[in-house]
Amino acid sequence: MEGFEDIQPLPITTELPDELCRIMYTDEYKETMGIARALIQKQEYSKRALDLTAKAIGLAPAFYTIWNYRFDIVMHMADQDEDAARLLNGELDWVDETTLNNPKNYQIWSYKQALLERHPSPSFKRELPVLELMISDDMKNYHVWSFRKWCVLFFHDFTHELSYSDLLIQKDVYNNSAWTHRMFVLKHSNPDQKQIQLELEYVKEKIQQVPQNVSSWAYLQGLYENFLSGSYDTSIVQFAQMLTNNVTESPETAQTSWPEIDSSYALEFLATVYAKKDSTKKKAVKAYQALADKYDSIREPYWQRQISMLE
Structure with missing residues (x-):
């Protein structure tokens, strides 16, 4: 590889004839990772090593060892740079570009946390645009939400x-x-x-x-x-009752004639509240029975279990 003529790549496969399942790496992958292994062994923390880790991460975004090596390189450079903040900001910019192509890569987010922890002047404001972009792209991306929570606590903001x-x-x-x-x-x-x-x-x-x-x-x-x-007040109980057609307040109802209600979750809420006091446990049982019979019958075993715990 150009720029690494002085490096003898280390093998990434054993080449043993009795391997159970040999991975068919491309020549580019074997060369890149072989050089990376050699640089790690030499503990080389150079600009060319940093560039190589970018290529390696492009080939294998979840390769934790390469991320760890890149972090060591960046920290070594930051220790020798009079403007460590500028260098780390540049690294964060690179991470953001990489993130857009690998939104659910766990290593990226832990790497960003490690960079921010070492940053002399980290900024939550800087992180917000990419977080909002990532969340708007996937509202349920657990990694992004976890990182945002971490930022809130880290920056106390x-x-x-x-x-x-x-x-x-x-x-x-x-x-x-x-x-x-x-x-x-x-x-x-x-x-x-x-x-x-x-x-x-x-x-x-x-x-x-x-x-x-x-x-x-x-x-x-x-x-x-x-x-x-x-401590659930009367007003919130009445609020939930309005959305359940007062099922728990009416006389005993036959299984086949439960009335229509607006929300089974309101009924579950009431059951939870009523189960807290001995004086209202019968109402809780009735709510759970109604859920089992009609409003959430797919979870009937669960509701029956709740009833058995009250009786």
């Missing part, structure tokens, strides 16, 4: 997060990733009771828009369990 999750929820109220991120932000930002009351009104509004949405009901329950000591 919650400024953008509630408004950003709201934007995503407005676009798609079923976006469970956005609801989960919103709860994550609340758990780590120490909201006061006024903020929690605003969140309760927020999620109730979203539930009224789409009653049959498990994400918003889970968020509502999370608010009570995490910030209100699991």
Whole structure:
């Protein structure tokens, strides 16, 4: 390979005749990885080694050893550069370009974290555009959401997060990733009771828009369990009852005549609330039975299990 004439590539295969399953590497791959192995062995931290890792990552984006070698090279260069921030910013730019072609590559995101941890002046603002681009491309990309959460904690910056999750929820109220991120932000930002009351009104509004949405009901329950000591007030019970046609309040109903309701998740919510007190456990049993009989019969064994735990 040009520029590496002085390097004897190390073999990446054993070439043993009794190999169970020999991998058919291309000549380009064998040459590139063979040179990379030789450079790693020599502990060479040069510009040409850095360029080679870019080629190797292009051939095998998930090759952890090459990512680790690249990091060692960059750190070595940063230690010798008077403007380490400029060098690391350039490396972050390169990572962003690579990320666009490998959005679900775990190594990329851990590599970015390692760079930011060593950066003399890291910036969350710099990370936001690529994060928003990646999330808009795939709303459920676990790696991107995990990295965003890491950034929020690393930079101790919650400024953008509630408004950003709201934007995503407005676009798609079923976006469970956005609801989960919103709860994550609340758990780590120490909201006061006024903020929690605003969140309760927020999620109730979203539930009224789409009653049959498990994400918003889970968020509502999370608010009570995490910030209100699991103490469900009368108003929220009445709110859920309105969406269940008061199934739990009516006289005993035959299995074949359960009324229509707006939300099975509202009924599950009520069952959870009622199961907390001995005085309302019968209502919880009725709610679970209604779910088993009609509103969520596909999970009948689960609902029957819930009933057995109460009786």
